[in-house]
Amino acid sequence: MSVARTLFRLTLLAGALSPGLAHAAGLDGSQLSLLWALPFAGLLLSIALFPIVAPEVWHHHFGKISLGWALAFLLPCALWLDPATAGGVVVHAMVDEYLPFIVLLFALYTISGGILITGNLHGSPVLNTGLLALGAACASLMGTTGAAMLLIRPLLRANDNRRHNVHVVVFFIFLVGNIGGGLTPIGDPPLFLGFLKGVSFAWTFSNMLLPVLTACLILLVVFYLLDSHYYRKEGVLPRDPTPDNARLGIQGVFNFALLAGVVGAVLMSGMWQPGLDLNVLGVKVGIQNLLRDGILLTLAGASLALTPTTLRDANEFNWGPIAEVGKLFAAIFITMAPAIAILRAGPQGDLAALVALVSSADGSPINPMYFWLTGSLSSFLDNAPTYLVFFNLASGDATQMMTEYSATLLAISAGAVFMGANSYIGNAPNFMIKAIAEQRGVPMPGFFGYMGWAWVFLFPLFVLLTLVFFR
Template sequence: MLLAQAAPAQAASLDGSQLSVLWAVPFVGILLSIAIWPLVAPQFWHHHFGKIAAAWALAFLVPFALTFGPAVAAEGFVHALLAEYIPFILLLTALFTVSGGIYIRGNLHGTPVLNTGILLVGGILASIMGTTGASMLLIRPLIRANDNRKSSAHVVIFFIFIVSNIGGSLTPLGDPPLFLGFLKGITFFWTAAHIWPDTLFLMVVLLIMFFLLDSWMYKNEGVRREDPTPDDARFGFDGAINFVLLGCVVALVLMSGVWKPGVVFNIYGTDVALPGVVRDIGMVVVTFISLAITPRGVHASNQFNWEPMKEVAKLFAGIFLTIIPVIAMLQAGVNGPFGAVVRAVTNADGSPNPAMYFWATGILSGFLDNAPTYLVFFNTAGGDPVQLMGPLATTLAAISAGAVFMGALTYIGNAPNLMVKAIAEDRGVKMPSFFGYMAWSFGILVPLFVILTFLFFR
């Protein structure tokens, strides 16, 4: 009712420098809920996570509307909905549906060599079809290949590291932060040309670490005698027509970045460009076409259901709303409550510090949404694509690498992380808790990121 009172004209802007850090409490609350409830009350969380996310969203939105007025609240709500949440969730839904309509037939056996090969292929595909598309395509056959292993959680954890995050670092199609940079004027192949050594280093080291760990576990634990998956199917693809639809998704994303008709609709202070509208409508069409043409047997074989997508949609709805004041405070720069973060990435002479940009962008991306975090530090570094691709190339590389690589630090750092976790748990894999996963990610990835800093961002 409060939002409905806001005039449809240009709403007042939110000044993050005037906000108290207390406005971040709902955002912290939803993060702690995601971390703690599945651990202490898994059944309650499973049945009520949507209500909990909605409660935290209202805990921010209602006091915010009462304090700053319905117009400011409406502007933030509409911007989060139209500019961020709807495009985000439609793209994920299309990739989830299309990849769920492709069944990789055959009973692969989860040996260390095969598992390492799947992670390698997934890491390569992540920059071609996006981390979400590659994750949704390969996570089911990977879990099925290891369904007779006594322990397979480590396989899924390294899958999240490599396929759901680090592998998507080379093109704007790989991860949303890089696509935002593409829209801001960074050329398509710039990232691949400048951070491929960083990506190669992480991929090679992680694949070697995984192979050694998986070999040790395979040798010491062995496998169960019974294999839940029949061994009589020949390797192949069912629902292969969805590869064409996957190409349509890629084309729609590229179109929205290349086509510039200059037609923009202003809705409650949020500019919605025509290419974005066409892209989003196209994602809906692709989703329904995939559902219509995919044989039911393919979905049954994939154990396809909407539960992982529902969880991501509900939780990120709360995250995108409660993050509004957090991003505003970051965008206020040195004048905002988080001014110390901005000052930390700048040298005494005023020049940017690439190592600090890497860590500041990365740590915040691990706990916030990495796309707006990328934009914050992109603008903090000047926001001029010509300068950032030229004299400040090391700084832009640090921002890009931090946003993509460190999304692997938590389950919420990148949307595919949560989706992969939900699919794995739905198929009986006992995944670690929020903090349990962080023990893995911090123990394995942070030392590698420290080495990466000395190698590339000094």
């Protein structure tokens, strides 16, 4: 039985346990100890260590291992709490969080895979820096996932004869998969949730503009210097596999219209609020969200039907990366539920000491701590609910957050978006970029190895941003 089928049956079983299950059986974070987060920690360690110590086992069985950690939380939850609570966790995680997440990723991955950028691009420092800058700019227009899936393949082809190309992909994750998406609610899920809570499009753009530009410019300069060093070190490069007479061009251009449809569907679900909900296995789902997901699946289907198979073959398109992300994040959404619940409990939860760090004795917000705590937790937990936890902790009122607590909202927004780059699971595109790069033969660093790159290049940047913007 496949992992996806197992999780689907668990969701149906959970939904059948009782009417209104997801509302009646939420986790009470104030009653949970941190021991309930051990399966989540085990899943993270598995993602980090298995590819190093047992790569073949992980490659063939990562889905089963992920499912095992999900059950390691759900079975004790059903026994020690009650089956309805365990079922409620599955239903909420799958219906309310995972399905919208994976449908959007599926649509962006499928449609962008139908766009082929051809030509004899040579991975010089100037070209690579230009592609990273273009991707960072596109990330706020079509989302970090859309921009990453559109440009990662031509970037890999341009550098397929470089001996040193790992740093190119790592900085691509930094810039295109994360920081570049910080200018608009379309760019990254936390900002979209803020948009749904009432944070205006204009506030996000105007307040995030300087931090995003500062971070991107610094990283682009650092990347150019690093790439130039490796380029000179390599000397005469091996023969470029791309024919010298290959002309620059774009095929599958109609898929750009489908990408625009994806952006439109996402904006529609945020701006159109008819107040009509449907009960899906006990979870209230807004009709605008169901319509959005239906449109996304239709657009993905249109791309599959209209894009010639030869074009996808030339793009070396396959379902491996999206399947890996789908299986891993299904388990991540389930196992992280107790950690999120404990955080939401605030002063009443086992992480009360951590939550207390963001407020001074008189109750005023400590903006640098909001930036670092939101960011640090977003590096490993899903950055969207982490953003909401601290948004609600600071005030929860969008008007107040955009005025009196504007600096606090900026710290929360930047922390959630920027520090998603700290680990492979900090933001969904990270894992997909890694998987595509590895399929193309790039020896990507392991979980901790990648965090080492982030520590060297991002930690000093975040310290600088704290001193400039979040004091």
